[in-house]
Amino acid sequence: MALLAAGLSIGFILHRFVRGQIDGRLDDRILSLVSDLRPDPGGGLSLGRDRDGPPFDRPRSGWYWQVRRGAAWLGSASLxxxxxxxxxxxxxxxxxxxxxxxxxTGPWGEGLILRILTIPGEGGAPPTVLAASAPNAALRGPVLEALRTLAVCLGVIGLFLFAGVLVQVRLGLRPLRRLRDQLAEVRSGARDRLPPRQPEEIRPLVSEMNALLDQNATQLEHARAHVANLAHSLKTPLATLSMALADTASDRDGGLRRLVEGMDRRIRHHLRRARSAAIGGGARTRVDLATHVGDLRVVLARLHADKGIAFLLDVPDGLAIACDPQDLDEMLGNLIENACQWCRGRVRVAAQRVGSEAVVRIEDDGPGLTGEAASAVLKRGRRLDESQPGHGFGLPIAVELAELYGGSVRLELSDLGGLCVRLTLPA
Structure with a gap:
């Protein structure tokens, strides 16, 4: 835009300059005619010498001069x-x-640039009008020629400027691209903070990002410490309860002892996670999805043997999930258990990889859920049917675990007629 404005401005200046040169040339011709005018005894007009030098001697050239006083007139040979x-x-x-x-306009219809001088007559004589002209091409030709050269020069300058801007942008944005890569390393766990040595322009941004990372790390460590403290506070009562059940004969089938042992295993699991996170963050492990889904199908088929559920599995071999195996079992166990509880006879588990994520779809042919009910069951402790066993924590726990690994849980309609739970986890 600046080059275009410069070109238009220079073109306007060139137009005025060339027009000034032409006007000066025509004015010189008129003044020379005034100096050469001689009185004529017959009342006509005459010149002291010939004024038809080039270019006023070429017919129809557009370079004309004329002197007129009343009915008398003199003209150039070009007229x-x-x-x-x-x-x-x-x-x-x-x-x-x-x-x-x-x-x-000239005698042959050509466009002309005119300069006209009027000299008043004396003693009632008519005025003398002297006119000189130049063709419009005398102005348009040089201006267009200069503008063509100017356009080429400005075009070359524009190309160099554009190339310079590209180089400047690439060099100027290189620190931002490097900062993006460093942020990716922070997100992947390769580094804890951004390097403080940065260009001066982005140093305040890096300082704020590091402060935010430090704040998040502190808050996360406090949350993990609270989880560890809670787990430790529960371990002692559970140990006491386990010993009390071992000394009594009231728990004949061992159901209470198995329940206490399951609670103890879960507490130990969360303790290990809190401890590994406090040391430096637990590394994600590679968990084969098909194996865990197959194990859960065997267990849940026995638990719901009275319904004779038909399990439809479509999980490709080799599809791995990047999360803790026990967390994966807890998420899939809660979701498939819900499907088994509400289905009429069919449960389908399908999985596929989409980009860097694995999408697991758990569907049933049960009554399904409306939009309001689907959002309600995701709240902790909320149960839509109090007559069914459970505590209302299964779905919210699955949601929290999925979000912990950067995934999500969505409730949709299944083509089986019931509910479809879409679990997304990092592959």
Missing amino acids: DGRRLAHPDLPERQRDAGTPAPADG
């Missing part, structure tokens, strides 16, 4: 005996005593 018509000037310009500009 070829014809008269030059010109517009009447306003009185202010006629009385100025200097040639005035005007535009007109």
